[in-house]
Structure formats: structure tokens, C-alpha cells
Amino acid sequence: MTKLSAKARARLASLAISLSFWLGGVSLVAIKCVAYFMSGSELIKASVFESLGDVMSSAILAVTQMRVRDQSDMHLYPTGKKRFTPLGILFFSAFAVSTMISLIIENIEKLFGPEPQKTPIFSSKCAFLQSVEQCFSPRSSEEEERRELLTRLFDEQPRLRQHLGSTQLEEMIESYVEEEAAAEAAPHSLVVLLFICILIKAFLLIFCLYAARQADSEIARTVSMDHRNDILGNGLVLLIVAGSAYCRSTGQGGDWLDKVDPASSMLLAVYVLVCWMSTANEQLRVLSDKRAEEEHTEAVVKFTQERLANSGFALTKASTFHVGEGYAVILDLTAKESVKMSATEIAVFLEGLEQAVKSADLEAMEVHAKLRTLNKSNSSDSMAWVTEYR
Incomplete structure (x- = not known):
């Protein structure tokens, strides 16, 4: 195998880091935000903050490293600027910890608080997407069947209509059919989006391992470990979302199924909280002039x-x-x-x-x-x- 030149190795390592930031960080946050908009799932919300933390910490590292390399004001920092990066990470750690605590409290209230009025988990978030889809696609046969079934039911049982007029009745039927269609379509779209996140991370894992081997880059090797952990985390989120959607579609489960999303979200938030507290403790250690190893x-x-x-x-x-x-x-x-x-x-x-x-x-x-x-x-x-x- 031909050994790469020093410039080629540096370029390959830089490409691995850039792809990890833009493709594995920024794009994943965007995809997960769309998934949260579609579902309103607390689990995906916690996953969004986890990915956002990776993006922000990478951005802080990039900005502080740029400030450290700036030699124009070195006379103002006689002992160097090596405190910039820990200070930036510590600042964001405080934000991440407070956010995760709020998310944990919110999920505890949903788990042990009074039972909220049950609504389809995907219906409200997908109303806009469903209306846009209907503008460009014909109505499906399943929607027509639901509409005909509801219309026949109200025709055969006039007392169910109470004081509703024909126009109000049509609007109610139309709204119910659209919500049902959105609730059925959303889980599939959600699974696809989460699967795309895993595919992106898998590609970056392979590329970073290749860059680490070819360029002998320790930072590329470290980033590849982060991608591996993200694959495991996103895979667990996908498994929970897909399993919950399957149970709902087949009518399995009961009241406990409504607790799966906040419970898993709380566990993920606790994990992210512990990670950021560990990071904050590490930054405090290096900022306190502690004796080195x-x-x-x-x-x-x-x-x-x-x-x-x-x-x-x-x-x-x-x-x-x-x-x-x-x-x-x-x-x-x-x-x-x-x-x-x-x-x-x-x-x-x-x-x-x-x-x-x-x-x-x-x-x-x-x-x-x-x-x-x-x-x-x-x-x-x-x-x-x-x-x-x-």
C-alpha cells in the first residue's frame, strides 16, 4: 500500500472532520428536527439535543482553536490561550445540563402526573404535511372507504348527528379522515428519517476509520468512536419508535404504551446529562491548575x-x-x-x-x-x- 504524503494525510484528516461536522452533525440535527416536527415525540426531542450538543461542542472547538492560532494579540496573553476551549465547552455544558434537567422534569410529569387527554401522537404535528401532500396527490382508496363508511353510519343513525348540519358533518368527517391518514403515514416517514440518520453515521464511521488508518490521525480515530456510539444510540431510538408504531397499528399494548415515549426520553436525557456533567467536570479540572498526571x-x-x-x-x-x-x-x-x-x-x-x-x-x-x-x-x-x- 502506497504511503500518503504529509500534505495528503493532513487533507484526508481535515476532510473527515469536516464531513463529521456538516454531514454527521448539522444535517442530522436538521433531519431530527423534521422528525420531531412530524411526531412531537419526546424521545426524538432528547435525541435532537444530543446531536445539537455534538454540533455545538465541535463549533466551540473550531472557534476557540482559531482564536488560539491567532498570533496578532499574543502580547495580551503571555501564558497562551489554552483556556479558551475549556471555557467555551464549560459554558455550553451548563446550557446542556440545564436543558436536560428541564426535559427530565417534563417527562417525569408526563409519567406520573394526571392522565392527559389522549390524542393521536402524530396527528397534530402532521396536519400541515398532510394538507400539502393532498394538494399534489389524489385521495387514496383507504381514505375514500373511511369517508363512505362514516357517511353511511351517520345516514343510518340520524341521532348521532344531533344538531349538526350537512356542511358541519362533512367537515367533521373530512377532519377525522385526514387525521387518521396522517397518523398512519407519520410513523413510516419517521422510521425512514431515523434510518437515514443511521446510514449517514455508518458512512462517516467507515470513512473516519479509513482516514485514521491512511493518515494515522488520532482525531479521526476519536471521531470514528463517536460515530459508532451515535449509531448505537440512533438505532435504539429507531427501535423504540418503530416498535411503538407497530404496537399502535396492530392494536396491541394499553396505557403502558403511552408511557414508553416519555420513559425512554427521560432515560436518554439522563444519559446525556451524565455525559455533559462528566465533560464539565473535566473542563473544571483543567481550568483549576490541577497537578498533571x-x-x-x-x-x-x-x-x-x-x-x-x-x-x-x-x-x-x-x-x-x-x-x-x-x-x-x-x-x-x-x-x-x-x-x-x-x-x-x-x-x-x-x-x-x-x-x-x-x-x-x-x-x-x-x-x-x-x-x-x-x-x-x-x-x-x-x-x-x-x-x-x-
Whole structure:
């Protein structure tokens, strides 16, 4: 297999991310909004917010990364802009958590509150779509049969008409027939829309896996895992919607069937809530200057020791802390007795070490190298005078 060039790999990874955003994010939100408009299903409403969260988090990442790459105002941010992305995600996390809590409360009221007046779940949302469809398509034989059956019933049982005139009776029959037709047509359209969402995600999963393998892109591999999880989630939504529609069409089930939609919506909202709370906790962790993981500190120590080899200086302690998406590094050094350097030379050496750590693949946004000397009491004193020359 021919190995791609660096430019081709970067272009392939960028294409995978762009397709994931526009095709797997924005288009799915639009499709699910249409599905919610058709059905009014609380489950699909929760699924819309789940997809919207993916789109918004991707948009926040794109905008903040653009701000981070902007070098025109770096003098205003001496320690870098790595806090922008966590702050943006934390802001949207608060919105997503509050929205999911509202959705959970709403579904709890529907599950345990007073029984609402039962109406066909698809009839009100599909009235507009049904009227448009009737303008361009002839009436089906099933609709004609329903109309004839209702007309014959009222003709044979005049008392059912009560005080309704002929015009009012015709309007009532017409309205009932249209609602029944819409209620039957909507579940099929809904299943088709949800199936299209799964097909889109499946295509993106295959493409991102291909991009991850060909371009050796870790971000494409991460995005492919997100597509895989979305396929499972959307498949579960499709299964519940299709199962509920089948039970209604065959007359199976009972009052419990009306609880399936709010119950499944509540469970999905709880799942999304937990995910966003975990994300918010992660962003708070990186924004609080928490001590970095041992793996990162060990990598810094290894790089610094290799850099200090045969230099006359030794690393006594290394501390790393989170600074947004990057890290702050503090290095404590001691000089060997054989070192004969002036203060200026020491200052230049420390500055070079700091720049080397920043340039290494350690995500270090700020580095502070401090030179210490051991006195007779074996305590460590900082050679602060060196900073005068830096």
C-alpha cells in the first residue's frame, strides 16, 4: 500500500472532520428536527439535543482553536490561550445540563402526573404535511372507504348527528379522515428519517476509520468512536419508535404504551446529562491548575534529563500543572561544583532550556526553570540573583 504524503494525510484528516461536522452533525440535527416536527415525540426531542450538543461542542472547538492560532494579540496573553476551549465547552455544558434537567422534569410529569387527554401522537404535528401532500396527490382508496363508511353510519343513525348540519358533518368527517391518514403515514416517514440518520453515521464511521488508518490521525480515530456510539444510540431510538408504531397499528399494548415515549426520553436525557456533567467536570479540572498526571511529569523529567546531560546541571524536581489544554512546568535545577559560568551565561542557559521544553512535544505553555544551590545545612536556596540577567 502506497504511503500518503504529509500534505495528503493532513487533507484526508481535515476532510473527515469536516464531513463529521456538516454531514454527521448539522444535517442530522436538521433531519431530527423534521422528525420531531412530524411526531412531537419526546424521545426524538432528547435525541435532537444530543446531536445539537455534538454540533455545538465541535463549533466551540473550531472557534476557540482559531482564536488560539491567532498570533496578532499574543502580547495580551503571555501564558497562551489554552483556556479558551475549556471555557467555551464549560459554558455550553451548563446550557446542556440545564436543558436536560428541564426535559427530565417534563417527562417525569408526563409519567406520573394526571392522565392527559389522549390524542393521536402524530396527528397534530402532521396536519400541515398532510394538507400539502393532498394538494399534489389524489385521495387514496383507504381514505375514500373511511369517508363512505362514516357517511353511511351517520345516514343510518340520524341521532348521532344531533344538531349538526350537512356542511358541519362533512367537515367533521373530512377532519377525522385526514387525521387518521396522517397518523398512519407519520410513523413510516419517521422510521425512514431515523434510518437515514443511521446510514449517514455508518458512512462517516467507515470513512473516519479509513482516514485514521491512511493518515494515522488520532482525531479521526476519536471521531470514528463517536460515530459508532451515535449509531448505537440512533438505532435504539429507531427501535423504540418503530416498535411503538407497530404496537399502535396492530392494536396491541394499553396505557403502558403511552408511557414508553416519555420513559425512554427521560432515560436518554439522563444519559446525556451524565455525559455533559462528566465533560464539565473535566473542563473544571483543567481550568483549576490541577497537578498533571504522572505520565506527563515523567515525560518532562525524561526530556529535561536528556537535555541536561553533560551540561553540568542536574534536575532535582519537576512539577507540571494543567493550564487549560496545555501545561505549566516548573523545573528545579542544581549546578555541579565543576560548573564555572557567569550569571549571564547561566541566565542564557536557563532560558534556552525553557524554550527547548516549550518546543518539545509536551504541550508546555509556560516553563519556569529555577537554579538552586545547597548550603551547608543541606537546605535549598533559590539563586534569585540570576533572574536579574534574564
